[in-house]
Every structure is written in structure tokens, then in C-alpha cells.
Amino acid sequence: VSAVYDVGTGTYEVAPMRLAPFCSGQSHMADGTIMVAGGDADVGGYLQNGLRALRLWRPGGDAWEVPEAQLKEPHWYPTQLFLGDGRTLVVGGYRDGEAGVPSPSIEVVAADGQAVETLYNVPALTRLGGLNLYPVTLQLPWASADLPEGSFVVLVFAGVFGEIMYVPPGPAAIEHIADLPAWPTPSHVSAFSASGGHALLPLSPADGYAAELVMFGGAAGSGGAACICDAPANDKSYRLRVDEGTVVGGGMAWEVEQMPGPRVMVDAVTLPTGRVLLVNGAQSGSSNGGGPGGGGQARGHEGAAWLYDPQAAAGERFSVLASSPIKRYYHSTAMLLPTGDVLVAGSEQDDCYEACSQFNKGLHQFQAELYKPPYAAAPGRPRISALSAAAAPMGGAVTASYEGAADGAVLMTPGAVTHQLNMNMRSIRLEVAANAPGEMTVVLPPPGGRVAPPGWYMLFLLNGDLPSVRAEWVQLTN
Template sequence: MKMRAMRRLGVWALAVMAIVAMVEAQGYWETVVENAGIATMHSAVTHYGNVVLLDRTNVGPSQLALGAGVCRDNPQDRSLKHDCTAHSALFTPGSNDVRPLFVYTDTWCSSGQFDANGQLVQTGGDADGLSKIRHFAPCGGGGCDWVELDGGLQMGRWYASNQILPDGTQIVVGGRGVNTVEYVPANGRGTYNLPLLAKTNDAQQDNLYPFVHLLPNNQIFIFANRDSCLYDWETNKVVRDYPTIPGEPRNYPSAGSSVLLPLSANADFNNVEVVVCGGAAYGAYMNPAGQPASQTCGRIAPLAAGAGWAMETMPQRRLMGDMILLPTREVLIINGAGGGAQGWGNAVNPVKNPVLYKPYNAAGARFQTLTASPIARVYHSTANLLPDGRVMVAGSNTHQFYTFAGGLPTELRIEAFSPPYLGANRPAFAAAPGGLKYGAGFTATVKAAAAKNIELNLVSAPFVTHSYAQGQRLLQLAAGAPVAAGGGAYTVASKAPPSAAVAPAGYYMLFPVADGNVGYAAWVKVG
């Protein structure tokens, strides 16, 4: 009897081990903060490893107090003119502390990007924030906070997109009712008409938060609604137009997402492809009735002669999904809904399973469905890659104000998703460069268990909002064969990116990846 029970226990243990292995192969979730106090509409990871969280200011009181004796008195606020609660915060992964930050003007549906010194430049918003420029110079302690500049944008911008450029300035593209681009800092430049924005401005304004990608030829790929162009930011001229992508509108409020696929030193950083995934049925925003979302992705090589869209089918329909470049050079598609559109109460059928997109597999074999989150993340949610390799997921507020009852309530919890590459045998830097000069060689030392192949992959820290990570890029650097250095360590000879067109100056996460296992990143300054 005892032997039979032991056999049953052994079978059960094997079954549990099989389930655990399966879950680990699909990733796993953990809630790291039960109540961050604010709903995270915008987020960005600083080079100190902490994360700036932002919501709108005219939402009424949040659940995070500013601190003793600190209040925001703003006669232009539409909801609460005397407000002692925070609408921005600094989250520290690991300790999971949340520190309130003070932001004065409304950051609702604004844009941003880090500059070459790691300072977050934040632009536009609604109402009193429409033309504002804000700076956040990150720190490791408690002394840093938002600074609102006296000078502002040349045109008010709500739902615009930013991209840092090789000269260190940022181009700010579009916005509601705005068909121009401008630069921050302007450095004497004005605003410039972009015909693509007028062309794509349909009845529900599906050209908001355009997808903007800096290409290694020093020009910009801009996508809005279903159309796209190549733009020369130095001459402010359109170089070429591209075919219309098949299917549904892809930008806000129809809310697909987009990434520039990783650039590789193995191809001299000339392997240029853009992917756009998801979106909503046309009219779903104007007439919310839960219409099914798009189930397609389009992929284009914008610098190729005769460039056109190659279409693929996702495992689920999805809009409001975030596309995050992972250190393994794969793409995580996370968050979103299966129907409706962005806007108050327009989302239906939350999609809780992330999907892994493997761009180097053959067409038809590129998608892998991962473990579902227990939490719905739809309108006004975010996802950011952390230096430890996890993905921070926050936000979701489908209501005009904070609403904690009924379907799809305002979400204040912060989760961390661990992708399948975070196994037991994680590599680690024994020595990493602190900075990289363009074109210069360097050596890194990586501790890894019997590594056959070690990659050094450089990942930017984007500004994430409304299903688009502004300024996101990944570079697979040159990496020689690992040379044993004793003690389980290997030296790897590598080389910095060749130019600011390939990697604009600033702080990046440098990840060691040994035989597919991802280690902790080292922050390096490129420039």
C-alpha cells in the first residue's frame, strides 16, 4: 500500500514538474505592486533602472499623496484646482518602492523621449499642457522631479510622437488637428508640413500617435493610419511614399503597434524592416459596438527597391497591444483587446495572453502564445523592458475618471512578466564597458555556463504610451567567438555602433545573451 502511494506521489510529482516546465517555457507573471496610486498612461525606464510613471492631471485625486504640505494649485485644472495627490511617480524595481512626483500641467496623451544625457524630454498634452515642454533628469535617490520649461512647442500637440535624431534633437510628429512636424530644441527651425498627415486624417482621425522610426540611412519612416512615407529630416522633404497596408486602420484610436526590427552588425546594420501589428475596424471608434480587432501584421523593408507589405496572421485579434523588443531579438506583443477601439469604454474582450513574434523564423512559424496575465490591460496601459530582462506592465483605465467598480476598472497594480528566456543559467557581466564611442572596439567579460555563443545586444529605453514605444530600437553588436578566461568567464571582442544614425547618442541597456539565456543588462552611454 505504501509503495503504491509512493508511486502515485511520484507520478504526481512528475506531472507537477511537467506543468512547471511548461509554464516556464511560456513565461510567468507576478504582481509586484498592489497599488501604485496612479494609473500609468505613460512610462519610461531611466538609466538608473527606475521607471517614470505618468497619468493625466485632470483626472481628479489619485490614490498617491504628494507628501506633507505639498499640493498642486492650478486654476486651469478641469477637475480639481487644489490637488494634494500625485499624477506622476517613480517606481523602483526590486524594492518595488513608489515615490510621488510633482507634475503641474496636463500630460494627457502627450509624447516624449530621452535625450543624449539621459534626461526625459516630455512634450505636449491637453488643455494647459498642450504646448508645454517638461524635463525629468533622473537620479538614484529622492531629489529629482519634473521641471516645466518656460518656452514651449511652436504648435500645441496632443497625441503626437517623438523620435530622437542623430544631431541630438527630437522630431515631434503630428497631433490632433496638426499636420506638421517640429523639433525640440528648435535651434532656429520652424514647423514643416507633412502631407502624409493630411492624407490620412479620416473621419475618426486614425493618424494620431504616428509610428516614427529612425533608419540607419539617416532618414525617417513615418506611418499613419494605413499609409507611410520616408522623410528626410535634414531637408524636411518626403523622399518616397509606400503602398497602403492591407486591412484596418493601425494608429490611434484604432491602435495597432509597430517596431523597427533589430539591426545587426552581421549585416552592417542595413537589415532594415518595420513591422506593424493589429488595429481596429474602421468606424469602431465613432460607433462603438465591439467590432472585432485586426488579426494581421504587415512587414516592410522600407529601404528596398519596390518595397511592399508582406502580411501575416496573429494567433488572436488584437488592438491596443504593445510591441516590445526583447534581448533575444524577438518581439513581445502584450496587452490589448480583441475588439472595439481606444477611448472611454470602447474596448471589449481583453487579450490576456502575450504573443512572442520570432522574426527570423519562416513565415507561418513566427508566433508563440505565452502565459496569460490574470489582469486585463487595455486602454491606457503600458509595457517596458527592464534591465533585469523582465517586462513591466502597468496601467489600464477605460474610464474618464478613476473607476474601481464594474467591468474593466481602473488598474493601479504593476506586474512583471518574465519571458521564457529567464532560466536558471543566466549569464552575467564580470566586466562591461561604461561607455561606447562610435566605431570603437571594446571587450566585455561574461560569466556563462559552457557558452557556445554569446551575443551583446544593445537596447534603448523608449517612452511608452498608447500602444507605441517611442524611440525603441535594438542593435545586435559584433561579437567574436567567446574566449575562456577562467572561473566560468569568457571574453568577447565587440565593436560600438558606427554612427548616431544607427544609434542616437544616449543611454542603452547592454544585455549579455548566452545560448539564448538573457543576463542582467549593464547601462552604457553611447556617443
């Protein structure tokens, strides 16, 4: 049920995991270890109950490590959030899989992954009802001066309700800061498992790392259609400023924009240029329609890639790019690679049958694709030849030797994707301290871990809108 896939050769090695990891959370730790929390119940045979399991995959490892510590509650469809102090939050989900009893808790896993420090019962998650499957969960890059030292501000959003809260450094309770404003289109949701895509727009020192959330597409209920497969998907995008001044000052408001069309089960991938790529999905249906073994019911393959430019004027932000003939619906994924390409894979169902009383048939997509953004073949992309250090502290400097021309740099997180949710996806522009021909020195994000948590990042140099032909990995230490 897991494998190590080599994108360059297209080969893979199976890595067995008996604690059912289906519909688990996933994130990277500071040393590059992958943590997978929660999962599915005992489904019989080879797989054992993984609802409270923690699993660790060490860098360079060849097998899963299972700590003795377990989650204090079962979590099916939880979101994981890696905090700037090295702890990991396991947020929401259901307690008992298909029975659908929500878990209104946030558990805090220690920085070494060997203990669960605290369990919080969070009122916000109880208000989500049955909608807290893979809630959108973000660490915001600020903390007000009146918060306890070492606190982290977190946004949690699912269905039509969201909240901004802070997580203290110790065992004290998570505290409320503000509710998100009312969702503009309650008949269509984006923040729900395998429905819409989302991104925290790139953070930049030029504007004080002001944070802004964007949501894309999603699903309706029946939408008045006799068959859920025919319910039109959400055709809107939504932006919300969540910088400190806007949140504390009570100025949050959703900005709604028309997309090129309706889209559900859509993956959002932030590119090194700061634009957001949208791939996968369908024009109608739902991820929660009860397909074979669970899954979604949809039809109307949307194979075109869309590119969203957050710097463009409203109404001019979307462009339609190349299309893929491969249907990618439920359980499809997409993530950024160090080449700047996007790996697209997965999906397990075909279009709905005409008779909606039948579950849609299976169509397991075992092939992967590389999406080549417009910059892929463009001349003028710089090439990094060396870094002065493979690891550096927050607020420190790194010098990159390069070939060609370059005038900027950006850090990009590695992907951790499932159900159209890329956990911890983050893009941080870097201050350029010096740039002589062939050598650029950049200043890493500030100490404290709020702008950029510790860990391994892809460092791209930029020549205008052209990223380097390959990123170099750099470890940010706290």
C-alpha cells in the same frame, strides 16, 4: 500626475507636474534626460495648459525642469523621435485636444532641450486627416549618398498612409523620398493611437543593418457591428522592408500574416533575443470609442502573451504563452527591464456594458506585473561582472567581463511608452571583436547616429537565445 517607480521594491515617489502631460510625447536624450513634449489643455484646478510645453527630467533628479522655450504649435498626442544628432522631433497630434484639429507639423527641439529650432508643415501629415494621433515614427539606419550631409531618413505612418522623408541638419524643409505602399486592409488599422503595436525589427551588422517594420493587430471602424464594442479587432500582422535598396529601388511591399487571433490595444516589446513579445488588449472594440473621459470601448479580454519570432518562416512565427487574468485595455503599457523581464501596467476601463449606449465602466488597474519570458528561469544565462567603460564612442569598443558562456551581444533602448506606442524602441546586434573565456570585446554601432542614436542603452550578452541575467548600462557617444 507623475511618479518615480522603483520596480525592485514596488514603491514610488510622486513627482508633481502642473503643465498637463496627459497624452504627451516622450523620449530620452543623449545624457539620459527624459523629454516630455505637448500634452493636454487646461482642465481646471491644479493642472494648467500643457499643449505647447516642454518638460525635462534629469538623471538622478527629483523634480521636473520646464524650459522657457515652448513648442510653436499645440500638440496633443504627438510622437517624439530622438535623432542621431541629438535633436528631437515632435510629430503630429492635434492642435486643440478633444476638438480634433490635426497638427500637420514636425517641430525640431534643439539637442539641449532649451529651444525649438524649426517648425515644418509636412504635407504627409495633412493627408492623414484625423488619424495622426501618435503616428508611428522611426529613424531609419541609412541615408542615400545624394542626400545633404547630416540628413536623417524618417518614416511616418498613421492610419492607412505613410511616407519616408529626410530631415536635413539645418532649417531647410523636410523632403519627400517615397510613399509607403497601400495598406493591405484599409478596414482595419494598426498605426493609430492605442490600436496596434509595432516594432523596428533588430538591426544587425551581418546584413548591413537592413531595416524592417512589423505591425500587429489594431482596430476597425464599426466593422458592420451595431456596437463598436463588438467590432472584431484586427487579426493580422504586417511586415515591410525599409532598407535603402528596397526603398530607393521601389520594391516596398507589405507581407501579411495571420496572428493567433484578433487583438486591439496591444503592446509590442522587443526582447534581447530579437523576438517580439505581445501583451495587453482585447479581442473586439476600439481605442477611439468614446469611453468615460475619452478612452476606448472594448470587450473580450486577451490575457495571453504572444511571442513573435521574425526569423521563423511565415505561418510559424507566433507562439502563445502564459496568460494574465488582469484586464489591460486603454492606457495599458509594457516595457523591457534590465533583467530581461517586461514590466506590464496600467489600464482604466472594464468591458463594455451590454447596452452600447452606455460608456464602459471604469476599472483602473493600479497593480503592476512582471512578465517573465521563457528564458527567465533557464540555466545558462551569462552574468556580466564588469564593463571596461561606462561610455564609449560610436564605432569604438567595449569589453565585458562575464561569468558563464556567451557568444553575442545586443544593445536595447530604454522604454518610452504610451497608448501602445514605444517611442524610439530599438535593438542593435553588436559585432564581436574578441571572445576569450570570461571576456568579450564588442564593437559599438558605427558613427553618425543613424544605426543607433547617442544615449544610454542596456547592453545584454547572449548565450545563444539566452540573454544575460542583467544588462549593464552603457552610454553611446557621437
